[in-house]
Amino acid sequence: MSIGEGGLPLLEIDGVSRSFGGVRATDDVRLTVADGELRGVIGPNGAGKSTLFSLVSGHLTPSAGTITLDGTRIDRLPPHRRAELGVAIVFQGARLFPGLSVLENVAVGAHARTRSGIAAAILRTAGHRREEREIFADARDALERVGLGEWVDAEAGGLPLGQQRRVQLARALVARPRLLLLDEPASGLRSTERRAFEDLVRELHADGVTVLLIEHDVGLVMRLADRITVLDLGRVIADGTPDAIRADPRVIEAYLGTGDHHAAHP
Numbered sequence: 001m002s003i004g005e006g007g008l009p010l011l012e013i014d015g016v017s018r019s020f021g022g023v024r025a026t027d028d029v030r031l032t033v034a035d036g037e038l039r040g041v042i043g044p045n046g047a048g049k050s051t052l053f054s055l056v057s058g059h060l061t062p063s064a065g066t067i068t069l070d071g072t073r074i075d076r077l078p079p080h081r082r083a084e085l086g087v088a089i090v091f092q093g094a095r096l097f098p099g100l101s102v103l104e105n106v107a108v109g110a111h112a113r114t115r116s117g118i119a120a121a122i123l124r125t126a127g128h129r130r131e132e133r134e135i136f137a138d139a140r141d142a143l144e145r146v147g148l149g150e151w152v153d154a155e156a157g158g159l160p161l162g163q164q165r166r167v168q169l170a171r172a173l174v175a176r177p178r179l180l181l182l183d184e185p186a187s188g189l190r191s192t193e194r195r196a197f198e199d200l201v202r203e204l205h206a207d208g209v210t211v212l213l214i215e216h217d218v219g220l221v222m223r224l225a226d227r228i229t230v231l232d233l234g235r236v237i238a239d240g241t242p243d244a245i246r247a248d249p250r251v252i253e254a255y256l257g258t259g260d261h262h263a264a265h266p
């Protein structure tokens, strides 16, 4: 049995729909991620993966249905409130502050759990200074964890894309998330960078981090995930272990598609 199976539910997406005009981008999606699980979400172009990701991160709200994190409804909360509750996001594409150091970029990720607020930041109270020291210590730990311990002082914008993606991951980890959302984290990476990133996600998962991974690279998801949910035209068409998904005729049809509604193949 792999990690996460049979664990308590952490994320529950229940009957979630979201339309854009006449298009049902997600349609009655149900998906439960267990604590400690690495769940992959795949599907052809336009299947609703990005929409689902935004519904969990809080950048979109559902037209119907509920999303709960460890029993707390989050589907109406703004992204920063979800972050405070433990949802951390690595968005598609690197979005670092290029002129800041690697360490500073990661320290920004700790914002979700700071307590002393803006006034303290301006007044530089003792509490704030202590908090700042803690944040930078945690940022160093997170960078060690992603293999960038030697790079803390480097300018983030000068790093190769594979390293930048690691900085993003560290930035998400420093907030000590309960759920790590990864949106196409391997996109744009060269094959060696891609394999190294894959190993890193595997290590984090082995350490107990719960991950929801949305990814175009089906092979990568098959290798990493405990379970995979397959979307097609906004609906869940399959949900199971990588082996079960690989053999599922509906999945094969959705990808190799007889219909002309699918623009791409895996």
Ligand SMILES: Nc1ncnc2c1ncn2[C@@H]1O[C@H](COP(=O)(O)OP(=O)(O)OP(=O)(O)O)[C@@H](O)[C@H]1O
Pocket (backbone or CB within 6 Å): 020, 021, 023, 024, 025, 026, 043, 044, 045, 046, 047, 048, 049, 050, 051, 052, 216
């Ligand atoms: N902001 C929007 N406005 C209008 N239509 C949208 C919007 N976002 C998504 N859609 C539509 O919703 C459907 C699902 O799109 P979504 O981007 O979620 O799919 P996807 O699986 O992430 O696709 P891809 O793999 O190509 O990124 C598509 O038909 C898309 O055109």
